[in-house]
Amino acid sequence: MMPNTYAATSDNISAKAWLTQLSKALQSLNFSTSFVVVKNNQAEPYHWYHGVDKQGTELEVLSVLNGPRRDTLRKGNVVSYLEPDTQPYSVNSTNISGPIPSIFRQNIDVLAKNYDFVSVGKSRILGRPAQIIRIVPKDDHRYGYWVWLDQQSGLLLKIAMITRKGHLLEQIQFTSLDVTPHLSKSLENLAKAKLPKVIDIPKASAANDFAWQVNWLPLGFERIKADHHSIKLTKQRVEFMQFSDSLVNVSVYVSPSTVKTRPIEYVKDGAIIVLNQVVNGHEISVVGKIPANTAKAIADSVSFRNITN
């Protein structure tokens, strides 16, 4: 047993070292890369530039290549979203919200509580030697990630989201990767560009205002948001909480319903689930990249304070 234990330990160290290398590479290299998000027999292509200017400011452009233009720009700690149906806006953040989990460019230590990192060998992706790392959830309540990293630069070559049983949910295949000593032209232009105004994010209203609470979540999920807002597309007023385990975000919505009860219904789009039910006139919805059973358990755990007090 001794050699096995030793092998497993050294694998874990190397897996973590690879993920740390990835984080460094994503923050420090000048790269221009294309990737395709594949799910439900659909492929959505993106282009992604990243670089660091002479002042040490990170610059990033992430663009959807098919259909209406959707671009995300980042200059240091300002991220701007340019989307077809919204006024362009910026937020204070050092992470672009897109198909690539932002934890990959951060300190992955925070994931170690709920996920194991396993180095499972080498393969060839995009014509390059690749190191395969698995991010394996420690429980049944979430999905795993497999990442293929370029052995030379440490950058991403492929990402797959996988169920515990090894069923593929969605994947991101990189289709080109150029690491350059200098900033690309697009990023030089971005450096000169004026970004849209940073919008005010209303301070999270205390969740104690709510007459409900979520009583169960998988270990490691913490509340990162709680507010009232209107859902843009339906104008429906909702009470809202969002939770994160640093890798995935889960939203819980509660609102009064016109019907008394409606059984659980859900849709899936790749790894993401949207689940909805009405219990005693309360509509409860759960959205996130989690298994259906987890979403159902979260929805079922929502309890209401007695309205009479």
Add this chain to the structure above:
Amino acid sequence: MSESKFETVSLLVDNYQRNDDNFDEAIFDLIEDEQLSDTWERYQLLGDVIRGEAETSLPSDFSTKIAQAIAEEPTILAPVHKISSKVLLKAKVVNLFKPVGQFAIAASAAALMIFGVQHNTNDNNASGVMSNPVIQTTPFGGIADPVSLNFQQPDIKAQKRAYIEQQRRFQALLSDHQRQIKLVNEAPNKSLKQHKVEDTPK
């Protein structure tokens, strides 16, 4: 294949009875000949149309109804993933809101391609399907299915509306979830923490 065999097919279809010995033989030949079988089916339909007997299955506003059925029936079966829970229904999300204008036509075509609903009852029996408030999808394989859908009772229309409504609800939640992930205001010390990664070579 001889021209005369095709003629025989045509004659048979048109209820033309020949009182000669060749008749039974002709049918027998046709059954054995696969290529002719195909022809048989096509002639059969053609014969119906020519005689006006197709009236019941092909109404005069046939093409309109097909177009309508296609417009209203955005369902195509997607691969079924069974999960072991009491969750009853599962469908692919389709974007019912955007894009607008010039993209609208392309979008609806795309919707036809990816849309789907499955009844994910534990035992896929008929009663489970019946109790479900959402329409049962029909594979979009043949012409017959979407047309016959159109001839079902008006409550199918109501169910379709409920289904569209449900898709709207799902789509709205999905986009709000994604929007909420973008709407962050990171505390400055948190972003410092991220850059610390670079300074820790160990």
